Amino acid sequence: MTTYTVYKEQLPGLFEKWSESYALYVPAKLREGFYDLVPWKRDLEIAWDFDVAYNSPKRFLFPPREALITFNRKTCEAEPVFEAPPQILFGVHPYDVKAINQLDQLLETGSPDQNYVRRRAATVVMGYEPLTVSPTAFWASVGAASAAHGYDLYWTKIGPAAFTVEVGSARGEELLSMCGPLVPSTAGDKEGARRAKARVLFKARHNGLRYNWEETPRLLSKSWDSPLWRRYSQMCLACGSCNLVCPTCYCFDIREEADDQLEEGVRYREWDGCMLESFAKVAGNHNFRPKAQDRYRHRYFRKGKYIYDKIGELGCVGCGRCVRACTAGIANPLKVFNELWEETAHEH
Amino acid sequence: MAKPKIAFFDFAGCEGDQLQIANLEERLLDILGHVEVVSFREVATGHSDDYDVAFVEGSITRPEDEIRLKEIRKNAKVLVALGACAAIGGINCLKNFLAENVYREEVYGGQARWFSTYAARPLKSVVKVDAEIPGCPIDPTEFARITKELLLGRSPWIPDFPVCVECKQAGNVCRYEMGRMCLGIITRAGCKAACVSQGAHCWGCRGLVPGANLDAARIVMDRPGTSRKAIQDLLRFFLGDTGAAL
Numbered sequence: 001m002t003t004y005t006v007y008k009e010q011l012p013g014l015f016e017k018w019s020e021s022y023a024l025y026v027p028a029k030l031r032e033g034f035y036d037l038v039p040w041k042r043d044l045e046i047a048w049d050f051d052v053a054y055n056s057p058k059r060f061l062f063p064p065r066e067a068l069i070t071f072n073r074k075t076c077e078a079e080p081v082f083e084a085p086p087q088i089l090f091g092v093h094p095y096d097v098k099a100i101n102q103l104d105q106l107l108e109t110g111s112p113d114q115n116y117v118r119r120r121a122a123t124v125v126m127g128y129e130p131l132t133v134s135p136t137a138f139w140a141s142v143g144a145a146s147a148a149h150g151y152d153l154y155w156t157k158i159g160p161a162a163f164t165v166e167v168g169s170a171r172g173e174e175l176l177s178m179c180g181p182l183v184p185s186t187a188g189d190k191e192g193a194r195r196a197k198a199r200v201l202f203k204a205r206h207n208g209l210r211y212n213w214e215e216t217p218r219l220l221s222k223s224w225d226s227p228l229w230r231r232y233s234q235m236c237l238a239c240g241s242c243n244l245v246c247p248t249c250y251c252f253d254i255r256e257e258a259d260d261q262l263e264e265g266v267r268y269r270e271w272d273g274c275m276l277e278s279f280a281k282v283a284g285n286h287n288f289r290p291k292a293q294d295r296y297r298h299r300y301f302r303k304g305k306y307i308y309d310k311i312g313e314l315g316c317v318g319c320g321r322c323v324r325a326c327t328a329g330i331a332n333p334l335k336v337f338n339e340l341w342e343e344t345a346h347e348h
Numbered sequence: 349m350a351k352p353k354i355a356f357f358d359f360a361g362c363e364g365d366q367l368q369i370a371n372l373e374e375r376l377l378d379i380l381g382h383v384e385v386v387s388f389r390e391v392a393t394g395h396s397d398d399y400d401v402a403f404v405e406g407s408i409t410r411p412e413d414e415i416r417l418k419e420i421r422k423n424a425k426v427l428v429a430l431g432a433c434a435a436i437g438g439i440n441c442l443k444n445f446l447a448e449n450v451y452r453e454e455v456y457g458g459q460a461r462w463f464s465t466y467a468a469r470p471l472k473s474v475v476k477v478d479a480e481i482p483g484c485p486i487d488p489t490e491f492a493r494i495t496k497e498l499l500l501g502r503s504p505w506i507p508d509f510p511v512c513v514e515c516k517q518a519g520n521v522c523r524y525e526m527g528r529m530c531l532g533i534i535t536r537a538g539c540k541a542a543c544v545s546q547g548a549h550c551w552g553c554r555g556l557v558p559g560a561n562l563d564a565a566r567i568v569m570d571r572p573g574t575s576r577k578a579i580q581d582l583l584r585f586f587l588g589d590t591g592a593a594l
Contacts, residue, residue, distance in 0.1 A: 064517035196373065237510065237565060239509070239513065254401070255505075261378060271517055
């Protein structure tokens with residue numbers, strides 16, 4: 001694919017143009033040490049060196065609460081509800097692009113999730129090479145340091161005021177060319193991008209799995225009865241924070257509410273999480289994962305094995321958000337997988 | 349089918365929950381169109397003891413309250429606890445941590461012996477409660493939803509997970525990551541993390557989430573820079589009648 005070189009001074013013009021027909025989100029500082037993708041507005045300072053967006057990009061594709069159908073109680077008729085606002089996510093780190101790719105695979109396979117599919121189609125993903133690494137991140141060791149696809153454009157900052165922009169789709173190229181002709185990157189610029197990537201990869205190595213991530217499913221198969229699950233889950237508050245901040249968790253619950261005339265109603269879905277006590281509660285009040293220990297283990301099996309068994313990748317992209325979000329300090333795939341590796345050391 | 353008759357009652361409390369219902373304004377007219385209100389002293393005059401659903405606000409703070417509440421229970425098919433005071437005892441239970449002579453003197457001064465009073469408690473300590481709409485104050489949209497669920501014959505649902513869920517849905521920066529305290533980790537959600545979203549922290553007004561891990565919460569709250577007195581005060585503020593308060 002083509003790579004162009006774009007200069008910082010061109011950005012305000014592009015952002016202005018894009019925001020005419022898209023909701024545009026860019027990385028900005030919320031407070032010291034906290035960054036997020038926020039709606040772009042003129043004169044907003046872009047946090048080029050953000051380490052991680054506080055909230056994962058899944059909320060743009062799979063909002064915390066979303067209407068699915070409206071229905072009429074009298075006529076028993078129902079209409080689907082689809083909302084898919086055109087939007088541009090500018091500044092998505094590669095591990096988050098990988099997370100989106102994973103959601104695409106899981107939600108578009110089998111019975112496609114129409115609400116997700118439509119939002120995804122209306123969403124332009126502009127990847128961005130990180131300059132810094134969050135202290136809790138370990139994406140470099142789980143195969144999530146770069147995304148092969150899933151972006152419309154991929155931006156790499158190669159100097160104080162210059163970027164290389166790799167084209168991932170025709171839509172991306174069209175958006176990039178909205179403010180005049182494009183300059184293909186020189187060999188030197190492309191080399192600059194390679195070096196930028198190498199620099200951040202070097203920084204990312206501070207934290208990582210002590211083994212090849214491909215071993216994780218095999219490791220977990222041997223760890224079902226590990227004492228680790230009980231040890232950590234004793235502190236579990238069952239608050240679901242690890243699920244909710246996870247860029248690849250996509251479980252939801254479905255509820256309904258009638259309008260005040262009790263004639264029509266709406267069925268909506270809301271984020272749910274397997275760490276919540278009632279997640280696995282079914283008819284008859286039976287709970288097939290009643291203990292924190294069962295739920296805690298399930299999450300790691302989900303991330304390290306069940307997703308792998310489906311798509312050949314870990315369900316964890318190493319963003320480190322759950323590590324930050326867990327007030328009890330127990331949500332930590334890196335620590336858990338490394339400790340299980342140590343525990344089973346005599347077997348490998 | 350005849351419209352169900354509903355009535356509102358209050359015990360020790362500020363009647364702020366009934367005010368929240370009145371604040372529904374136009375929506376209130378639609379919702380109340382499905383019922384016959386026989387008693388709602390904050391909004392209308394008149395009273396009758398013939399009702400199906402009783403919404404009861406406030407906590408029980410005197411022996412004679414029990415007699416009145418049991419009478420309401422006898423008349424009502426469905427009894428709904430309205431607000432923190434009724435559902436979990438709420439801030440009235442702060443006095444339970446003081447000696448009786450101290451709070452009597454504080455509240456009634458020289459006239460203390462004219463008044464009867466005892467440890468504050470939620471409705472469920474005295475009678476069977478069929479549904480709770482917790483919160484201080486209640487969220488009027490939750491009142492509307494639960495009332496509609498009762499009207500439709502569904503079992504009324506309130507969230508059974510902690511405030512953290514709604515806080516993450518709202519995208520707030522966690523108070524603990526900011527070095528602050530917060531009771532969201534053990535408090536029942538349903539408020540849409542209102543206090544945190546406005547920059548404060550969770551006070552626990554909706555009561556403990558079922559299965560709250562209090563041992564873990566105490567360890568999480570007990571961090572350098574946080575005084576144990578502050579933790580105790582926060583845990584007693586709304587949760588005085590629960591196992592959370594020490």
